[in-house]
Amino acid sequence: MKKRLTVLYLTICLLSLGCDKDQTPKQIFHSLNITVGTGGTVDVDSGIYLEGTEISITATPDANFEFEKWSGDSESTSAVLSITMNKPIDLHANFKEKVDEQPTNSDAEITFFNSGLIDDSGYILAIENGQNTCYLIDHDGTKVFSWTFDRVLGQDIELTPEGNLIGLFKVDSTPIAFGGQSGIIREIDKEGNILWEYVLATENEITHHDLTQLPNGNILVLVWERIPLAEATAVGLNSTSDIFTEKVIEINPDSNEIVWQWKSWDHIVQDFNSELGSFGDPAVETDKINILYANSDVHEFVALGDVMHANGIDYLPEEDIIALSINFFSEVWIIDHSTTSEQARTSSGGQFDKGGDLLYRFGNQRVFGDIEGSNIFDFNHNPSFVNNSGEISVLIFNNNNAAGQSSAMEFLLPEINGSTPIGSDPNIIFEFTDSTLFFPRIGGASRLPNGNTLICEGDFGFWEVAPNGEIVWTYNGLGKQFWRGVFYSKDSPEITSLNL
Template structure:
């Protein structure tokens, strides 16, 4: 950055670009600017002092055998990849050369998801001994674990009628949103036209206060179904005319072997957008993403009234698969999907998701620009703004994608490892796991609270 000082008109915007000398890489802005993006727009409404911090680059780093491709000029070097072994007993944090920064080994198998906390601990879902279901994704136990492996908090959701599964996310207040399967009787299932032989397991989202272990909010999918089978029930209606509800009849299609066992929807991913208090849910067997309002009370979440949009727990927005409305000849954008994540850039909100795409046996990392999420745009399709695929990219289960600080995308291919691609779809980094399965990969910058506090304790 060549500019050292100057006089500017109040309210004007100055674009700062940090350019590193050879042997160095940009690290972060300090002073009246912050962040790890080398481009920064500074609004000048007062005297400001900004410093660009750089770090020396090791010109001869030791590169792990797992790194099969690396373009050091284009990869994001601001942090670390957090790798989650699928159903295994290990997570690890690695740099871009594949070198371990820290690893966690568990006595229980992971029940899919794990995340770091702001204080440097790990929270994960783990599999217990008791489960009312046999289909994949079950967990039942939530644990918070210190860097040395000490379990400091545990919470169980596993009994004859419900079990936590697949994914959770942390809220800004420290509470957890957790996916849970819960039992609905075979009599109630048959009453709405389902042809299962036994009880079914529907989806709910619960919010757990870790301080007192209370469930402080919940949303249940069964409260928002529509069916055109039994006119005597209050949930009777035409699915195509009730897109804010879940067409439960779609669960009669032979979309997956688990459906016959009672797993009708199969949530496998949850994301939270704090600026609007909205939740995104990956409904795998429906090949859709559903959005619901978290600002409701639990009572309101069971109805179609209340909350910031007065829609209650109805679906605010959905996209991915037109077939769910009853038209089996319609086209679909998604085909089985995992790991939704919100991206906010300026005033634009988008959603990144891993489209497993079993139909074509070629997976895709896709980003969609979203309309306003207020329950009035159910018929407005999203706009596809990023779409990466490759002949070698395919896994029909698990997997995910996250956006990196420099604009690149980190992709987890569940049966392979990790890819990093640029906005121009250039592959600049690949990590091969050599037959290890991965649930997904997250990314933490070196100056994040998660990493800074972890480093202070290891």
């Protein structure tokens, strides 16, 4: 009996050893402790992680700060740190406050300065094109305040009366990737905190290029809108893919609602398909958009579906009208903002009873059907209303690609009403050009309080010229590209709210 019990005991022990051999190895975890100094954030939280886990940590500085280094278990000076959890790890992200410095030859330089004629009553918001920064400069070239962002700009940004920034920023990826796309609108305070964000980036539409804040706080912004290939070819476009036309939306940032919109596609005319409601004579219906002008080979993006390419917007509150720069049409369009969204789809309603039809347009006679017609603009940017005691004009940057020499031009508008004649160009009342002034892709012009004109030359920097065309100030960015320069008076709420 005792022998049997011994055998049974040995059998149980062997089975027990076999079971222990098949058990899953014990998992090992390590702690990650991350602390952050003043002036920034990190994108990974402290916690417990499985051994062997690979983690990428990014340190992002606040406005007016920069990343200095990691301390603890790493001394890296790279803001992006990759670690493997093979032991407990302690990290501290160190930031340091930026120190404003006088510009040097590696930063920027003032190449012309006439202190008696410059308008030194304010600062210029210098917007670096497609970068993650903008800054206020004075006429000495000193950066008096700067911002750095965690995303690159989707081109335009401007100051609010509260001293915040409203701007466009690029999404990470989008199927609509023409030059100038953004997808995100943000309001950011002077410390770099995001106060509000609105995202419009889908397969069918995306914000792009330019925005402006209305007096009521709402935001007007340009949007590309997809038009299916079948609709494009039905009106006679030589397309092989969907196209993208322009619309303007107004967003209420308090409710995140689109409270008004205007669509260019609702106001096209074509002489190709008589079965469609858009059929007509572009030379007669000049308040409509001759969509077949997009069949001309004006830009390589047209073949990709970007058939209009609006790149600038401005609003005139005294008249409640909007100016649009339409780059591939080489035109400025004036539309009515007083309509409802439903009226804006039609040809009636609003203060001029024109609905969403064009109130006025100028810059290119070829858009009316005669491809050999004359043109003032050869690509254009940044329409800017000027109100001189009731006389309304528009300043614009004429890239003038074919000539290889750009210019800032001001046009006195006729009285805008429901019967304003369309077809002839307005009178030029100011023009400045120079043999060295040229950039084919971006640029801008705006009027300063003393009557001077501020010009942004995209690949150079800024010019300031007097009403008689005399150059009074130039700022050379030394290789930087600038989307635009926006002037703010020192006593404006935008500047006083910053407490510089």
